[in-house]
Amino acid sequence: MSIAAVGGLAGRMAEIVGERHVLADPAELSTYECDGLTGYRVRPALVVLPGSTEEVAAVVKAARAAGAPIVPRGAGTGLSGGALPVEGAVVVALSRMKRILEIDLENGWMRVEPGVINLDVSKAIGARGFYYAPDPSSQSVCTIGGNVAENSGGAHCLKYGFTVHHVRGARVVLADGSVVDLGGPVLDAPGYDLLGVVVGSEGLLGIVTEVVLRILRKPEATRTFFATFPSTDEAGAAVSAIIASGIVPAAIEMMDRLAIAAAKAATGLDWPDVGAALLMDADGPASEVELTSENAIELARKAGAIEIRRPRDEAERQLMWKGRKSAFAAVGRISPNYFVQDGVIPRSEIARVLREIGEMAARAGLRVANVFHAGDGNLHPLVLYDAALPGQEKAAEELGGDILRLCVRYGGSITGEHGVGSDKAPYMAVMFSEDDLDTMGLVRCAFDPELALNPGKVFPTPRLCGDKPGPFRPHPEEAAGRIWRE
């Protein structure tokens, strides 16, 4: 876009959202050049911060009229470059839309704007004994809109499911600026489950401007334990044994030696120097968690646990979880640079795959720290490197890619929760066939035939949509006005 065109569009946007909420100054734009994947940066043409669904719709129409691509953005904590701008893009940042609109405890839902921070949802209802289940580690900063777009998970998704299981409805601004309601507080609205498709669509299918969340009564009791093991082999076996026994832990997280060391350095926890550790939560009725927690401990012991620690009180429990949740960032203390990888393998293969990753790392002359959601096989290998050493960054990137291929080879996925974004678009072709991708492309074409929303993400090679499909075979019912044609 030419400077004049950008200026004209900025003026048009200012009419819609107010001058204060249009950013065009290079210094202001720089904050929006990247998301949590900081290695890639592109300066957008404009950043617009609308305050309502109507404003989002008008902003989308104005951007489209100017031929500018649109990149939705929440808090920018995404780790796959999903909110990475493209050249000439208008970034639509939803951070001003952070009102909680409605709470209905009896029927178990609330309606919020997309800019509401994940943790603020639970805070709003916590005193009354309710909470919102999905708990990404970034929950104190990431937005519900971003969670919906990424179908975010968290440690407790093993028992409770992901964002998609906790979203009942959404108001969505489509690529042409029209507004649709998908689902709602009442279940089973007739029609295709387009809500299920929009969740996890990474900003490619529409901009979510309101979300109806499912909220739950807090469980009666939670029991937590921390178990140490000589190596990830025994820890992996413990996870398998616990799940095989019929126990559904609320969460079961694994850390390897490097991750434990990093978490210790960051939090001052007195965790021992061991090969692996598990942190498990059981929650539910008190009668159940007493039993499942003790049984799980027994199984962990049988699998080779060295030591079991039970938190004495809630404060100590929170500290254990803090250790786990800070492990990502803590890795910064033991390595100048690192990549966070996100892949999934069948749970029963954890030990084997971790060993293979270790061997691959050794061959590449790199270290990998592992801290991850063991219960559902969602690995988060942290590839450590030093950008100051020539060739290391590239080697680390290659290792990250090889780990994804390994996940696919084991029947898993290239992403369990961080999304494909721009980072992993090339790997989609590793996991899916051309026809698989083409079919997803058809869905995208139905929502956004001009591919104006968040281009460059998810698809390795975007399918061009062509004209609206046809020819349409006329039908007698059509004449009667009972059926339609587009």
Added chain:
Amino acid sequence: MSAGPYRPPRAEDAVLGKMPGAVAEPASIEEAAAVVAETSRDGKSLLFAGGGTDLEVGGAPEALDVLLSTRRLDRVAEHAPSDQIAVVEAGVPLAVLAQVLAARGQRLALDPPLPERATVGGVIAANAFGPRRARYGTARDLLIGVTLVRADGRLARGGGKVVKNVAGFDMPRLMTGSLGTLGLIATATFRLHPLPEASATLSVAGLAPGMLRALLGRIRDAQLEPDSVVAFRTGGGRFDLAVRFEGFRPSVAAQRDRLARLCGEASLGIEALDEAAARALWERHDEARRAGTVRVKVAALPSALDSVERGVFAPLADALGDAACVWYPTLGIGFAGGSPRDAASVAAAAAALPSARRTLAESGGSLVLLAAPEAVRTAVDPWGDAPSAVSLMRAVKLRLDPGRRLAPGRFVAGI
């Protein structure tokens, strides 16, 4: 049309009075894909059928050249107990799958009526569910991967074999509830659960809607976690509530006793059922869900039972002479069914449905006709008013089935 998997249609192949031109019974996914590709080349219309338990749902097919039966797509391709997943071909009946999984102590937590006939593919396509939805959700929540045969005959996969997976658009969810209008569900990969060690069913009789709501509030406040919660309508607008706990023995017993105490405190009579009585009750549930030649599904907020009773259940029961009504109080979903005895009662039902639908729609709910005789169908649209996203739904349909050959006219708004 080539020979291959085709056979001439028989009387029982008719769908809502329409005879298919031919019936295809492919024995493999590849053969199924070949059939679909052939119809695509010839511009023929298709209808996919599994066990035939929900073929009456939606509008009558506008055209029906080929009925593709998934009957012979009957392999449980994979069961990985340690990963708690199974890969299953579309034509496997739920009861058969249950047997295979139970041998390794697991189950698919989907329990719609008629498991002997209902097939995996059909259950997904109709998003059919039973009482365990209260805890486990529907196929939408348990389906983690799908292979579909597109309208053009190409095979496409979505999702995968691991429970946690956000790579690409969620094709499994798009297929769930799409009633065969977007493609053939050829194989499905499910998340499984362990078979519970114990189960306990309790029943509280004769609750008025307000009492039922209050009791549910108490159950929630006591943080009990039932696996199924179902209310059966009895005469006079009262409901018998059934609650089932499943899981490890001590916890099932503790929750059962706790519920009994809660009811005691509220001066409600509660009965803990023995195994035979519990089995009979859940069979009664399945029968009620299938009762009658006119059957509807209603959705409202759970708190709206009072208005559902006055605006939907009572008038339908009046119109039909009698109706079996089941309400899932934690979900806000109900089913009502009955058989009109004469033309007057058909007319009464046809008149009651639109007003019941209006009552529900006023608070964001819906009424869908699941089965009805011709006379009711012509008077009442099976789906009701077009949803807000109807043009988007049409666009999705036309992108995936540009010739509009898959079950034309069956889905919402004539899709």
